[in-house]
Structures are given as C-alpha cells and as structure tokens.
Amino acid sequence: MSLIKFESLALGLPHAWQSSVVAQVGPARIKVLRMDELAYGEETHDYNEGLLVLKGRMMLEVAGQPVVVEAGEMFLAEAGVSHAVLPGSRGTLVIIDL
Numbered sequence: 001m002s003l004i005k006f007e008s009l010a011l012g013l014p015h016a017w018q019s020s021v022v023a024q025v026g027p028a029r030i031k032v033l034r035m036d037e038l039a040y041g042e043e044t045h046d047y048n049e050g051l052l053v054l055k056g057r058m059m060l061e062v063a064g065q066p067v068v069v070e071a072g073e074m075f076l077a078e079a080g081v082s083h084a085v086l087p088g089s090r091g092t093l094v095i096i097d098l
Contacts, residue, residue, distance in 0.1 A: 006054055010034040010092040017085075019095055031095040040085035048098040049077040056091015060084065 004022050009032050013020060016036035023030040035056060042061075051058060052074040060067040060075060062083045069075045071091065077083045 006032045006094055007092050027098065029097040031097070033093050033095065035085070035089045035091050035093050037088060037090055039087045040089075042082050042084035044082045045077070045079060045097075047079050050094075050096035050098065051075045051077060052094040052096065054092040054094055056089070058089045058091070058093060059086040061086055 002023070006022070009020065009022060011034065013032075013034050016034050016038070017040050019031040019033040021029050021031050035058060051060075051069060053069045053071050055071055057071065058069040058075070060069060060083055062075075062077065063081055066086065067075060
C-alpha cells in the first residue's frame with residue numbers, strides 16, 4: 001500500500017497543466033496536476049475521463065456549455081465529448097482515465 005499526497009505532488013510539478021501518473025488501479029490511470037488561471041485547449045478522448053477537483057475550482061466548457069467544478073466534485077467527461085478548460089481555473093486536479 002502507498003500513501004499518495006496529491007497536493008504535494010501537484011505543487012512539485014514543474015509546470016501547470018502538466019499531469020503526472022501517480023498510480024494505476026485496474027485499467028484506470030490516476031494522474032495529478034496543478035491548475036493555473038490560464039485556459040487549456042479543447043480535447044476529446046476515446047475513453048472516459050474523471051476530473052476530480054481536490055482544491056480550488058475548474059471552469060470547463062463541455063460541448064459548448066459552461067460547467068463549474070468545485071473542490072470535492074468530479075466531472076465525468078465521457079468518451080467522444082469535447083471539453084476545454086476556461087480561464088480562471090486554479091488548484092489541484094486529479095484525473096482518472098478509464
């Protein structure tokens with residue numbers, strides 16, 4: 001068993017929006033990153049992606065609609081659905097690729 005300190009790992013990353021894989025559970029990869037105020041461009045995946053905000057707030061645009069994800073909440077970006085991060089996001093994000 002391992003203890004993972006997401007906040008410490010996120011703060012130690014050299015750049016915002018650069019994720020690091022911290023674990024794998026079955027087929028799911030668990031990553032952490034540090035968000036900053038800048039936008040992150042639109043992307044679409046062929047897998048589901050859980051976006052769990054541990055600290056701060058994430059401002060998304062999903063299929064053209066704004067979505068706010070607060071600390072303690074997770075947004076599930078389903079496979080094939082475009083999503084982008086809007087300016088103003090900040091904090092620590094855990095990404096679960098399914």
